[in-house]
Amino acid sequence: GQNIDQPTEMTATEGAIVQINCTYQTSGFNGLFWYQQHAGEAPTFLSYNVLDGLEEKGRFSSFLSRSKGYSYLLLKELQMKDSASYLCAGMDSNYQLIWGAGTKLIIKP
Amino acid sequence: IAGITQAPTSQILAAGRRMTLRCTQDMRHNAMYWYRQDLGLGLRLIHYSNTAGTTGKGEVPDGYSVSRANTDDFPLTLASAVPSQTSVYFCASSALSGAYNEQFFGPGTRLTVL
Numbered sequence: 001g002q003n004i005d006q007p008t009e010m011t012a013t014e015g016a017i018v019q020i021n022c023t024y025q026t027s028g029f030n031g032l033f034w035y036q037q038h039a040g041e042a043p044t045f046l047s048y049n050v051l052d053g054l055e056e057k058g059r060f061s062s063f064l065s066r067s068k069g070y071s072y073l074l075l076k077e078l079q080m081k082d083s084a085s086y087l088c089a090g091m092d093s094n095y096q097l098i099w100g101a102g103t104k105l106i107i108k109p
Numbered sequence: 110i111a112g113i114t115q116a117p118t119s120q121i122l123a124a125g126r127r128m129t130l131r132c133t134q135d136m137r138h139n140a141m142y143w144y145r146q147d148l149g150l151g152l153r154l155i156h157y158s159n160t161a162g163t164t165g166k167g168e169v170p171d172g173y174s175v176s177r178a179n180t181d182d183f184p185l186t187l188a189s190a191v192p193s194q195t196s197v198y199f200c201a202s203s204a205l206s207g208a209y210n211e212q213f214f215g216p217g218t219r220l221t222v223l
Contacts, residue, residue, distance in 0.1 A: 004151060030208040042199060042214035043152070050209065087151070095207055096167065099151030 002026050004100035006088050011106045012078055020073045020086050020103045028093020032064050032071045035087040037102065043087055046073070075105075083107045112136065113215035115200050121221045122190050130185045130218050132200030138213070140206040141183040143167075143175060145196040146217075152199065158183055159206040190222045 003025045012018040024032065031050035035043040049055055049064035049071060061074040073086055085102040092098055113134045122128050134141065139160045144152040154167030158177040172194060174186045183202075187194055198218045203210035 033211075042216050044214070045211045048209055048211065089151075091208060095210075096154060096157070097152075097212070099153070101149055101151045 002090075002092060002098045004088055004090055004098055006086075006100040006103045008101070009104045009106065011108060012075075014078055014080060014107055014109050016078050017074065017076050018078060018105065020075075020088075020105065022071045022073070022088035022100060024069050024071065024088070024090040024098070024100075026090040026092040026098050029066065030091040030093065030095055032062075033089040033091065033097065034062050034071075034073045035089065036084050037087055038084045046086075078107050080107050080109070113200055113202055113213055115198075115215040115218050117218060118216070119219040119221075121223065122187075124190055124192060124222055126190050128187045128190055128220070130187075130198055130200075130220070132183045132185070132215055133181050134183075134200075134202045134213075134215075135181065136202060136204075136213065137180060138202035138204050139180070140203045140210065141177065142201040142203075142212065143173070143183070143185045144199045144201065145169065145194075146199060147196050155185065155198075157206075190220075192222045194220065195222045196220060 006022045034046040037043040047062035087102045088100040089097040116131045142157045143155040156175040158164045200215040201212040203212045
């Protein structure tokens with residue numbers, strides 16, 4: 001079957017670094033997406049990885065290891081506005097996204 | 110209109126009633142999607158459309174129908190609502206349906222079926 005696993009909740013301190021892990025199992029693989037979703041709002045796109053390695057985009061970076069079925073999202077210099085849920089989604093062979101339940105990130109001052 | 114709009118924002122519906130959730134995008138995207146989001150679960154795909162005139166079933170299509178008469182609109186209909194359809198519904202679109210096509214989401218419709 002297809003499955004995406006990520007931690008339910010994480011807590012970090014303002015100014016620090018946090019890594020949110022995601023493991024995936026999809027029928028075929030056409031890339032791994034990360035989205036951010038603030039409470040009561042729509043998800044917004046953060047990153048896409050299809051090749052192994054690290055993609056850096058400002059304070060956010062995303063890593064992929066296809067052999068391990070593993071990805072992580074790295075957030076640096078955390079700000080209070082980063083408090084949100086972070087959704088991991090794998091794209092399967094039919095180009096459909098399989099979504100994890102999301103990781104709620106709580107930032108403390 | 111800028112991006113994707115959904116209507117209504119929220120709705121309380123009696124079980125057994127018919128309901129259509131509206132979704133309109135102005136980005137000329139070919140592909141559109143309907144998801145439901147429930148607490149503790151990931152987004153689940155209900156139906157999708159890769160281009161105007163075509164539709165497909167997602168992971169949880171039962172009890173829902175869609176149509177795609179033109180590029181911009183993708184309504185979702187609940188023929189006879191049941192309490193298990195209480196959820197937040199998101200419409201999304203992407204330029205194409207293939208790999209690396211970022212999906213853009215509408216603001217969502219919060220539906221309660223009593």
